[in-house]
Amino acid sequence: xxxxxxxxxxxxxxxxxxxxxxxxxxxxxxxxxxxxxxxxxxxxxxxxxxxxxxxxxxxxxxxxxxxxxxxxxxxxxxxxxxxxxxx
Amino acid sequence: xxxxxxxxxxxxxxxxxxxxxxxxxxxxxxxxxxxxxxxxxxxxxxxxxxxxxxxxxxxxxxxxxxxxxxxxxxxxxxxxxxxxxxxxxxxxxxxxxxxxxxxxxxxxxxxxxxxxxxxxxxxxxxxxxxxxxxxxxxxxxxxxxxxxxxxxxxxxxxxxxxxxxxxxxxxxxxxxxxxxxxxxxxxxxxxxxxxxxxxxxxxxxxxxxxxxxxxxxxxxxxxxxxxxxxxxxxxxxxxxxxxxxxxxxxxxxxxxxxxxxxxxxxxxxxxxxxxxxxxxxxxxxxxxxxxxxxxxxxxxxxxxxxxxxxxxxxxxxxxxxxxxxxxxxxxxxxxxxxxxxxxxxxxxxxxxxxxxxxxxxxxxxxxxxxxxxxxxxxxxxxxxxxxxxxxxxxxxxxxxxxxxxxxxxxxxxxxxxxxxxxxxxxxxxxxxxxxxxxxxxxxxxxxxxxxxxxxxxxxxxxxxxxxxxxxxxxxxxxxxxxxxxxxxxxxxxxxxxx
Numbered sequence: 110x111x112x113x114x115x116x117x118x119x120x121x122x123x124x125x126x127x128x129x130x131x132x133x134x135x136x137x138x139x140x141x142x143x144x145x146x147x148x149x150x151x152x153x154x155x156x157x158x159x160x161x162x163x164x165x166x167x168x169x170x171x172x173x174x175x176x177x178x179x180x181x182x183x184x185x186x187x188x189x190x191x192x193x194x195x196x
Numbered sequence: 197x198x199x200x201x202x203x204x205x206x207x208x209x210x211x212x213x214x215x216x217x218x219x220x221x222x223x224x225x226x227x228x229x230x231x232x233x234x235x236x237x238x239x240x241x242x243x244x245x246x247x248x249x250x251x252x253x254x255x256x257x258x259x260x261x262x263x264x265x266x267x268x269x270x271x272x273x274x275x276x277x278x279x280x281x282x283x284x285x286x287x288x289x290x291x292x293x294x295x296x297x298x299x300x301x302x303x304x305x306x307x308x309x310x311x312x313x314x315x316x317x318x319x320x321x322x323x324x325x326x327x328x329x330x331x332x333x334x335x336x337x338x339x340x341x342x343x344x345x346x347x348x349x350x351x352x353x354x355x356x357x358x359x360x361x362x363x364x365x366x367x368x369x370x371x372x373x374x375x376x377x378x379x380x381x382x383x384x385x386x387x388x389x390x391x392x393x394x395x396x397x398x399x400x401x402x403x404x405x406x407x408x409x410x411x412x413x414x415x416x417x418x419x420x421x422x423x424x425x426x427x428x429x430x431x432x433x434x435x436x437x438x439x440x441x442x443x444x445x446x447x448x449x450x451x452x453x454x455x456x457x458x459x460x461x462x463x464x465x466x467x468x469x470x471x472x473x474x475x476x477x478x479x480x481x482x483x484x485x486x487x488x489x490x491x492x493x494x495x496x497x498x499x500x501x502x503x504x505x506x507x508x509x510x511x512x513x514x515x516x517x518x519x520x521x522x523x524x525x526x527x528x529x530x531x532x533x534x535x536x537x538x539x540x541x542x543x544x545x546x547x548x549x550x551x552x553x554x555x556x557x558x559x560x561x562x563x564x565x566x567x568x569x570x571x572x573x574x575x576x577x578x579x580x581x582x583x584x585x586x587x588x589x590x591x592x593x594x595x596x597x598x599x600x601x602x603x604x605x606x607x608x609x610x611x612x613x614x615x616x617x618x619x620x621x622x623x624x625x626x627x628x629x630x631x632x633x634x635x636x637x638x639x640x641x642x643x644x645x646x647x648x649x650x651x652x653x654x655x656x657x658x659x660x661x662x663x664x665x666x667x668x669x670x671x672x673x674x675x676x677x678x679x680x681x682x683x684x685x686x687x688x689x690x691x692x693x694x
Contacts, residue, residue: 126373128251128265133372141376141461141488142357148615152357152460155376156612156651158364159256160249160676161345163646164612172326174677178367180325181251181262181302 116186125182132165132177143190166192219243221558222317222335224305227255228544229536230341231284232551238291240559240566245298245333257544259370269373274395304676308501320682328682337531337558340502344495344537347654349600352608353455358462362392362492375399377488381465383407383452384492385594390435397442404484407450407467410594418589425586453603474597495541500675505529511666512540514591525554542587549579611652613645625660633657648672
């Protein structure tokens with residue numbers, strides 16, 4: 110997979126098919142959780158898939174609080190996971 | 197897929213929205229209702245802005261990848277009623293070419309306001325997310341067609357990774373071509389579970405069980421709406437055929453009552469047969485290995501933009517409140533219209549008919565020249581009545597099992613965001629006399645997190661409120677999170693962008 114169709118997740122390249130959201134690419138790679146809750150450090154990731162539940166938050170190019178299920182993947186994006194839900 | 201190049205779907209950066217072109221109607225939501233409403237309003241001569249947060253028109257029901265990806269992310273076989281979708285898209289494309297339609301995709305509307313001469317709609321353009329560009333739209337008429345989202349009832353283990361909403365599984369598949377997991381169990385109630393199961397099975401997942409809480413005989417108590425909607429039979433038969441071909445067992449009067457995880461993902465689902473009141477029957481519990489679970493208990497109308505505008509609500513008959521509308525889809529706020537699931541959950545065919553009826557009301561109220569003939573309008577209204585009757589029967593045949601809280605343990609999280617447990621919610625009710633979800637929120641923080649109670653609200657409501665009270669969502673001043681920068685800019689950019 111070339112860099113043209115990958116973004117990075119915590120520094121590691123993750124391939125995607127153009128048109129997929131960040132969450133779709135993560136789920137396609139087998140990941141369903143990528144952050145933890147503030148209180149109980151419970152894992153969270155994909156749940157509602159349509160932007161309602163906010164479980165799937167990631168940081169994209171330095172901007173936190175992004176719903177991975179709504180953000181279209183673009184080549185070269187730098188996604189970091191492991192957000193705790195501090196607002 | 198050999199979809200023709202279609203300007204309505206064209207992606208790429210678009211220039212700032214300018215108000216030098218006057219507009220008659222803003223439609224928020226490009227699902228079945230919003231597409232149909234926009235098409236009818238455009239055909240009647242109005243200038244329309246159609247806004248949607250998605251990357252392609254279609255909403256959740258007709259969710260598609262963005263146009264540039266429709267060759268590499270094929271959706272063949274995943275959709276129902278595509279003939280209507282394609283016709284609506286063709287109509288919208290034609291009007292976009294003439295400049296009468298402005299289609300704003302990847303635009304998230306975060307609030308609306310009523311002005312003397314109409315409505316102001318505040319959105320952010322997230323085409324280049326996480327970048328946000330504020331966009332302000334104004335029009336004398338506003339039509340909200342924001343749909344619905346899956347209703348959830350918590351159970352022990354529902355917050356394990358690999359447990360999704362049924363709609364979430366469907367949106368990953370329709371929008372991103374992704375089958376989540378290998379062994380899937382679906383549960384909840386309502387006809388929506390069947391297309392999700394059929395789609396996943398057809399794309400190679402092993403759907404181990406579909407657990408439908410309702411009894412199949414419940415349908416037989418409502419023969420008239422069933423007989424008057426033969427298209428629904430055909431649709432159900434198609435899904436039934438797919439499920440039979442893939443040997444997917446549908447277990448009725450059965451619910452997912454728990455899930456257990458292993459190495460950070462769901463590994464086992466516990467199911468049980470339900471008594472008449474919905475409580476699990478002792479001795480009927482089964483353990484099913486699965487790496488993915490999809491759950492949905494019907495849907496909750498998405499009223500975030502409607503509530504702050506002050507329109508009246510009405511009991512939708514399925515435990516939720518919906519927008520009160522007259523027979524022309526007018527809300528109680530002049531100039532504000534709504535169609536589809538926001539008027540009570542009833543499916544895409546109903547949404548399309550309501551969208552058309554709503555647009556005719558807009559045309560009438562704005563004295564537009566192009567009203568459709570009376571016979572066509574009468575036919576649409578008859579379709580609305582027929583589909584509404586079907587939706588009411590569906591709601592009665594697929595109720596929430598009254599005793600569902602029996603499967604909660606005290607440590608089951610009810611609010612996923614703030615991790616408030618069933619025990620905490622119950623003691624807020626028992627010890628502090630909280631009798632609605634707002635009081636529970638103040639006492640426990642349930643509903644105070646990122647999702648603002650959209651996920652836990654209906655469940656908290658069931659746990660503390662009187663049985664026959666429908667769920668009234670909390671009013672949220674901001675419908676979707678926006679950056680402070682976009683908030684600050686939205687006032688100033690009005691003159692530039694509108």
